[in-house]
Amino acid sequence: MINPSNLTSASSNDPATVNFMSRRLFFLQDIQILELFVALFVFVVIHSLRQKRHHGLAVWPVLGMLPSLVGGLRTNMYEWLTDILCRQNGTFRFKGPLFSSLNCVVTSDPRNLEHLLKSKFPNFPKGPFFRDTVDDLLGNGIFSADDETWQRQRKTASIEFHSAKFRQLTTESLLELVHFRLLPVLENSIEQSLPIDLQDVLLRLTFDNVCMIAFGVDPGCLHPGLPEIPFAKAFEDATEATVQRFVSPTCIWKAMRYLNVGTEKKLKISIKGVDEFAEDVIRTRKKELSMQSDDKKQRSDLLTVFMGLKDEQGQPFSDKFLRDICVNFILAGRDTSSVALSWFFWLLEKNPAVEERILAEICRIVGERAEVKTGECGSPLIFRPEEIKKMDYLQAALSEALRLYPSVPVDHKEVVEDDIFPDGTVLKRGTKVIYAIYSMGRMESIWGKDCKEFKPERWLRDGRFMSESAYKFTAFNGGPRLCLGKDFAYYQMKFAASSIIYRYRVKVVKNHPVEPKLALTMYMKHGLKVNIYRRDESELQRCLKRQL
Numbered sequence: 001m002i003n004p005s006n007l008t009s010a011s012s013n014d015p016a017t018v019n020f021m022s023r024r025l026f027f028l029q030d031i032q033i034l035e036l037f038v039a040l041f042v043f044v045v046i047h048s049l050r051q052k053r054h055h056g057l058a059v060w061p062v063l064g065m066l067p068s069l070v071g072g073l074r075t076n077m078y079e080w081l082t083d084i085l086c087r088q089n090g091t092f093r094f095k096g097p098l099f100s101s102l103n104c105v106v107t108s109d110p111r112n113l114e115h116l117l118k119s120k121f122p123n124f125p126k127g128p129f130f131r132d133t134v135d136d137l138l139g140n141g142i143f144s145a146d147d148e149t150w151q152r153q154r155k156t157a158s159i160e161f162h163s164a165k166f167r168q169l170t171t172e173s174l175l176e177l178v179h180f181r182l183l184p185v186l187e188n189s190i191e192q193s194l195p196i197d198l199q200d201v202l203l204r205l206t207f208d209n210v211c212m213i214a215f216g217v218d219p220g221c222l223h224p225g226l227p228e229i230p231f232a233k234a235f236e237d238a239t240e241a242t243v244q245r246f247v248s249p250t251c252i253w254k255a256m257r258y259l260n261v262g263t264e265k266k267l268k269i270s271i272k273g274v275d276e277f278a279e280d281v282i283r284t285r286k287k288e289l290s291m292q293s294d295d296k297k298q299r300s301d302l303l304t305v306f307m308g309l310k311d312e313q314g315q316p317f318s319d320k321f322l323r324d325i326c327v328n329f330i331l332a333g334r335d336t337s338s339v340a341l342s343w344f345f346w347l348l349e350k351n352p353a354v355e356e357r358i359l360a361e362i363c364r365i366v367g368e369r370a371e372v373k374t375g376e377c378g379s380p381l382i383f384r385p386e387e388i389k390k391m392d393y394l395q396a397a398l399s400e401a402l403r404l405y406p407s408v409p410v411d412h413k414e415v416v417e418d419d420i421f422p423d424g425t426v427l428k429r430g431t432k433v434i435y436a437i438y439s440m441g442r443m444e445s446i447w448g449k450d451c452k453e454f455k456p457e458r459w460l461r462d463g464r465f466m467s468e469s470a471y472k473f474t475a476f477n478g479g480p481r482l483c484l485g486k487d488f489a490y491y492q493m494k495f496a497a498s499s500i501i502y503r504y505r506v507k508v509v510k511n512h513p514v515e516p517k518l519a520l521t522m523y524m525k526h527g528l529k530v531n532i533y534r535r536d537e538s539e540l541q542r543c544l545k546r547q548l
């Protein structure tokens with residue numbers, strides 16, 4: 001063993017030392033040359049391996065396609081996916097790093113969607129990976145559950161959602177929320193000449209609404225002055241941090257959770273805020289029920305219905321399970337319709353001709369009222385359910401917004417038994433399948449050359465709205481797990497949108513940046529800052545006269 005201190009202490013004139021040093025120098029040079037060769041070899045190997053492209057994406061040794069994914073995450077992840085899917089005819093296999101959980105098949109092929117959502121539904125549950133990833137936020141709720149646990153919630157909620165009582169409740173709550181809260185908030189912003197964040201306002205509307213219809217409580221978020229809602233912030237942070245888990249190797253986020261650092265720390269804090277709200281709702285509901293006389297115990301909101309049911313052991317559902325039900329329904333009812341409406345209003349401003357057609361349709365429908373025909377129309381004008389139903393062009397425009405900006409941009413399934421997709425993709429048991437709903441709306445092969453254009457007309461046949469196959473337009477999912485709130489969502493969006501459009505012009509603040517946020521639902525990352533302007537009475541009169 002050579003001690004480096006011996007070298008420095010030796011005299012450089014000593015021939016033995018000179019000899020030793022020159023040999024040492026050659027030795028060092030050898031090492032450098034060797035290192036150079038090794039480095040060159042490694043570079044060539046890595047480079048040649050990197051050149052190995054799979055489905056058009058570079059595959060790196062050990063890291064797989066992770067570097068490409070990181071690149072995608074830094075720009076617009078949904079556009080990145082769309083680019084690859086368009087190049088690969090609708091399906092590709094993502095290779096994650098070695099020993100990671102990120103391997104999956106990504107598809108946007110309608111034939112594959114029909115296969116996994118309907119024809120072979122039992123072979124494609126949400127699966128243990130999805131449940132494990134969303135467990136802290138969604139627990140055993142309807143979005144993450146499979147089999148019995150899912151079926152039970154689906155059946156109970158489905159009976160509730162299709163009841164006449166529910167329809168009446170939704171009509172009444174929307175009328176209250178839109179006319180006595182939403183419109184006054186918009187008026188307030190006009191009077192103060194201040195822009196508002198329309199996405200925030202709509203999230204408040206749908207949050208109050210879902211709490212009223214599903215849990216029988218009124219959180220009162222939508223009020224002039226827009227009070228700070230700690231739950232809302234906690235909920236948004238929690239969905240954002242949960243999505244980070246899907247794009248990180250499982251061992252990494254689990255280690256972060258164990259160490260309570262980074263996004264996992266944020267998730268833990270935000271889930272505490274979410275839990276506090278849900279627990280408060282459950283406590284209040286239980287207290288109210290225990291204080292009500294028997295004849296008043298007929299409340300039929302979803303939470304009360306679940307509180308009256310028993311689990312497999314014949315016991316009432318635990319508070320934890322009731323909490324999961326609450327959180328899942330808030331996610332389903334609050335985030336989806338509000339973000340859809342935000343993208344809709346943004347698209348509308350870019351397409352003034354569409355706005356004109358919607359207004360003309362509203363005027364035509366309003367014009368059919370006897371009191372309008374005789375000129376005795378008093379204000380305020382409140383749309384009736386049968387009038388909302390007739391708004392076909394508005395429904396087409398909302399569907400078109402959802403096609404381009406689906407509220408749930410990607411979704412997830414897991415393969416139970418080996419299978420083959422109709423497009424020939426081989427699926428091994430345990431494979432994760434991502435279906436890219438956002439990308440589906442932007443594929444020429446599905447929607448034609450004008451797929452990127454906002455054209456409500458593509459949804460109309462002889463002026464009537466015509467729905468598309470759920471496996472082509474998958475914004476509401478399809479098969480046995482089709483969105484339970486679809487009809488309610490359309491009613492809510494049409495009622496709110498028509499009430500706004502009839503009275504106001506919505507103008508996005510100049511240079512306000514608009515881009516999607518990476519979360520479970522497609523929030524606008526910076527909200528939607530808008531100015532609201534009242535429509536001229538004369539403009540409405542002209543429009544009404546034209547339609548009469």
Ligand code: HEM
Nearest residue numbers: 154332333336337340407408475476477481483484485489
């Ligand atoms: C524009 C509005 C909406 C859109 C785009 C939408 C979309 C979706 C999608 C894509 C799913 C499937 C999620 C999954 O399985 O991972 C879903 C499921 C569901 N949605 Fe909606 N939704 C909307 C509004 C609503 C509303 C307002 C409610 C209720 C208040 C609701 C209740 C549900 C429920 C309960 C499920 C779970 C169905 C199941 O797994 O069996 N949705 N929705």
